[in-house]
Amino acid sequence: MGVATAPSGPTAESVRTGPDRVHWLRAARETADDLATDAVAREQAGKTPFDEVSRLREAGLFTLLVPAEAGGGGADWPTAYAVVREISAADGAIGQLLGCHYFLSWSARFLTEFTPAARAERPSVADQLCWGGGFARQELPLTLARKADGYVLDGRQSYATGLLVADRLAVRAERVDTGEPFAVVVDPAHHGVRIDGDTDTFGQRLAAGGSVEFDAVPVSADNVVGSLSVDEDVLSxxxxxxxxxxxxxxxxxxxxxxxxxxxxxxxxxxxxxxxxxxxxxxxxxxxxxxxxxxxxxxxxxxxxxxxxxxxxxxxxxxxxxxxxxxxxxxxxxxxxxxxxxxxxxxxxxxxxxxxxxxxxxxxxxxxxxxxxxxxxxxxxxxxxxxxxxxxxxxxxxxxxxxxxxxxxx
Structure with missing residues (x-):
């Protein structure tokens, strides 16, 4: 058919000091078995998944993708994919929650230089932070206005995964002056952030989804982690x-x-x-x-x-x-x-x-x-x-x- 195979080129990875793939798959399987024992009762109760987040945290799964030299698990994306799949087989909503965390917490490494990314990872490792939010385009975008000492974030995101349990939010916002979209990191405990568990879905009810409103929330330049522009002059x-x-x-x-x-x-x-x-x-x-x-x-x-x-x-x-x-x-x-x-x-x-x-x-x-x-x-x-x-x-x-x-x- 003429469609893609893996691009040619080096695939060898740098030497890691973290646990190997077998360790992470075992941890995922044990966590999945634990989740499966009460999956029906938990799903029917539909409570905010604080307990499930604790199970993931205790297994060390939140820091799986963080480099070992930064104190994380040192695993690669193929391993993260296998872990998400294992968890999803037991509980699809918790698999979504974990997958969203991996994508958002690691996104700084795709979108910005190493130093800001490393700074963002330090508290994530130390406190096993859970990330929620999303970068998908919305009809009414969040807005990011330039101020002398940084930016101000305003607007409402109608749905995002993990909002109800997140320690950090990563969202998409457009610069008021240029219209360029950026990935922005926000502490949900900050004044001006209001989260609502108003997403009454008939499925994936334990993915902790909801809406979030930002009312003049200050954002430092370091927390505007990278452009989401589709312009090939910007997006490599x-x-x-x-x-x-x-x-x-x-x-x-x-x-x-x-x-x-x-x-x-x-x-x-x-x-x-x-x-x-x-x-x-x-x-x-x-x-x-x-x-x-x-x-x-x-x-x-x-x-x-x-x-x-x-x-x-x-x-x-x-x-x-x-x-x-x-x-x-x-x-x-x-x-x-x-x-x-x-x-x-x-x-x-x-x-x-x-x-x-x-x-x-x-x-x-x-x-x-x-x-x-x-x-x-x-x-x-x-x-x-x-x-x-x-x-x-x-x-x-x-x-x-x-x-x-x-x-x-």
């Missing part, structure tokens, strides 16, 4: 990788949901009855129709997973290229991530919906909690639709067009 190919890096987190969340619901349905089918309702038998595990549906869903999930692994390799290679990355190489990477998004979206929606048919009328029981997978996946895909992005894939394949710079919601 390496900085543009912010888009596929963030969107690939969404892919991992969706794949985790698909794998989580299939694993839970398999245990239900093998048991032959509901652990909550022993008198409710399930269909025979040898039922040809049941086997065919499972087979089809596994093919969808594994196909999306294989495409995602190609995208992860491409993004990792692009990050290793650094300033040597070209715009054409960036476009290839972005298109491959878009294809992974489309495949993961379909796998998650099909799996979470059709598993209900496999289980049958018993899946309507709130005690079983199968509906949470469908509600979470559907909510996530509504916020991160991919249908229009398929046009970008076609335009790139047919006309060689570069896809637009799009940040995840």
């Amino acid at each position: 190919p390496s900085a543009a990788l912010t888009s596929p890096v963030g969107r690939l987190l969404s892919v991992q969340i969706l794949l985790g949901m698909a794998e989580g619901v299939l694993a839970e349905a398999r245990e239900y089918s093998r048991a032959g009855h509901s652990p909550w309702h022993p008198a409710w038998p399930v269909g025979s595990p040898q039922d040809p129709q049941v086997l065919a549906v499972y087979g089809e869903l596994i093919v969808l999930a594994r196909s999306a997973s294989a495409l995602t692994e190609q995208a992860v390799e491409a993004v990792h290679g692009g990050l290793a290229r650094g300033e040597d990355l070209s715009y054409d190489e960036y476009a290839e990477i972005s298109v491959l991530v878009t294809m992974a998004e489309a495949a993961a979206s379909r796998a998650a929606q099909e799996s979470t919906a059709r598993v209900l048919d496999i289980v049958g009328a018993r899946s309507a029981s709130s005690r079983l909690g199968f509906d949470r997978f469908w509600r979470n996946a559907r909510t996530h895909t509504l916020y991160e639709p991919v249908a229009h992005r398929l046009r970008d894939v076609g335009d790139h394949f047919l006309n060689g067009a570069h896809p637009p710079f799009v940040l995840p919601v």
Whole structure:
């Protein structure tokens, strides 16, 4: 088809002193197992996930991407992606919360020089801070006005992940004088910041989403961490990788949901009855129709997973290229991530919906909690639709067009 593979060039990483990938995957698996034990009850209660954030913090997962020499975990993006996927299989909302934290807390390294980025990381490591917010474009943008000693932030962001539990907010705001968009870091405890838990979604209810209003909030120059302009004179190919890096987190969340619901349905089918309702038998595990549906869903999930692994390799290679990355190489990477998004979206929606048919009328029981997978996946895909992005894939394949710079919601 002529679409991207990983860009050629060096992929060797500098020597790390932090824990290895095996350690982080073990920590993620243990945390996911812990979250899975009460996932149904927690999701139905819909409380602000302070306890879940504590579980992530205790596992050390918040500082996974911070360089080891700065006191963090020293892990790479492929490891972070695997961790988010593992958590999402147990609880898609908490996977979204963690993925958002990784994207926002690390964004300074894509968008600014090392020294300001390192300054921002120090308190994050020391206090295991949780980051929330988002850089997606809004119809009514936040505004950033220049003042003698810095800037003033005003406006309202209607939805952002993690707001209700965040220790730091990272948001998109436009300069009043130039219209250029910037990434801005704000302490939510600052006077003039008002957070509302007014997002009444039917899924991803534990992602701590809400709206935030900024009323003349002072922002220092150091906390305006970088431009989000799509102008190629401003946005280098390496900085543009912010888009596929963030969107690939969404892919991992969706794949985790698909794998989580299939694993839970398999245990239900093998048991032959509901652990909550022993008198409710399930269909025979040898039922040809049941086997065919499972087979089809596994093919969808594994196909999306294989495409995602190609995208992860491409993004990792692009990050290793650094300033040597070209715009054409960036476009290839972005298109491959878009294809992974489309495949993961379909796998998650099909799996979470059709598993209900496999289980049958018993899946309507709130005690079983199968509906949470469908509600979470559907909510996530509504916020991160991919249908229009398929046009970008076609335009790139047919006309060689570069896809637009799009940040995840």
